[in-house]
Structure formats: C-alpha cells, structure tokens
Amino acid sequence: MVDPVRVHARGHDNVTARHGSTLELTTDDWLTPAGDCILAVEADTAPAAFPDPFVEACRSADATISVELRADGHSHVVTASGDERLGFDSERSAVVRTSDYVDDRTVAVGADAAAADLDRELVAALADGATLEATFRVEPEETAP
Numbered sequence: 001m002v003d004p005v006r007v008h009a010r011g012h013d014n015v016t017a018r019h020g021s022t023l024e025l026t027t028d029d030w031l032t033p034a035g036d037c038i039l040a041v042e043a044d045t046a047p048a049a050f051p052d053p054f055v056e057a058c059r060s061a062d063a064t065i066s067v068e069l070r071a072d073g074h075s076h077v078v079t080a081s082g083d084e085r086l087g088f089d090s091e092r093s094a095v096v097r098t099s100d101y102v103d104d105r106t107v108a109v110g111a112d113a114a115a116a117d118l119d120r121e122l123v124a125a126l127a128d129g130a131t132l133e134a135t136f137r138v139e140p141e142e143t144a145p
Contacts, residue, residue: 002057005050005136007094009040011071011126017115023078024105024115025134026093037095037115039069039123040132047088047107050136057140058082058107065108067096068135069118072125076118080108082138107136 012031017023019037026035027043057063063082068075080096089104096108115123126132 002053002138002140003051005045005054007043007045007132007134007136009043009132009134011039011128011130011132012041013127013129015039015123015127017118017123017126019115021098021114022095023111023113023118024093024095025132028092039115039118039126040071040134043094046091047094047105048091050088050107054136054138055086055088057138058086058088059084060140062140064139065096066137066139067108068137069122069132070135071122071132072128072130074119074122074125076113076122078111078113078118080111082140083109 014031016036022037024037025043060082065080067078085102093105094107095105096111098111100109
C-alpha cells in the first residue's frame, strides 16, 4: 500500500470550475477568470515534491488514482488512471485530465470528472475562499504472489 499524498490549498474568488476536461491545483497565489480549471491556489505541495513510491505507483497504466477534494463540509472524489509517461516534474501545478494527454503538470489521466463536473456546492465554497484538502491515493496493479 502506498501512502496517500495530501495537498492543502486555498480557494479564490475567481474559481469557476467550468473546464470540461481538466482540473488543477496551483502553487500560484493568484488566479485570473481565464483559469476555469483551477480549483485552488497556494497549494502547499506540487507534483515535483510527491514521494517517489507514490510517483512510481502512478506510472502504471493499471494504476487507479483517486483524488478526494474536501472543502467546507463538501467533497467530491475523482477517479482516474495512471500512465507510464507521468513525470511529476512540475513545481507549480497538478493537473488531472479526462484525456490521455500528458505534460509535466499531469498527475492522472482518463479521469471520470473534470472541474465542470464537480459538486457545485464544493465549487461555491472554493469561490468563497474555503481551504481545500485534496487527498491523492493510488492503487497499483495487483501482482501475483
């Protein structure tokens, strides 16, 4: 079992969560209205700081990655897949994608939800500046004993 990774961040009044194919957490302390995939700013952990065992487990196409998003009593779990191309190199942003596109910010692909699909009460709390706790979990492929 790989330990989960918890990322804490802060909502922002420009959070709209309207993007249809991604969701993102950023270490930046600002957000423009154009950032419609960004859920929270000032994230305390970026992908480059995720522990090696977690990263390695995510680099399997058979891995299941879940992200539980919690803020102000509201929550939503997004389930996605791992990919051997995941680099976890970004020191700025973590992006979960519904597609199979991978860049240095991508931490999961094939997600069952994007920003636009999230619980709207959760989004409203983030737009009001609520603190977000995002818990990333990975279940690597099962290996035979």
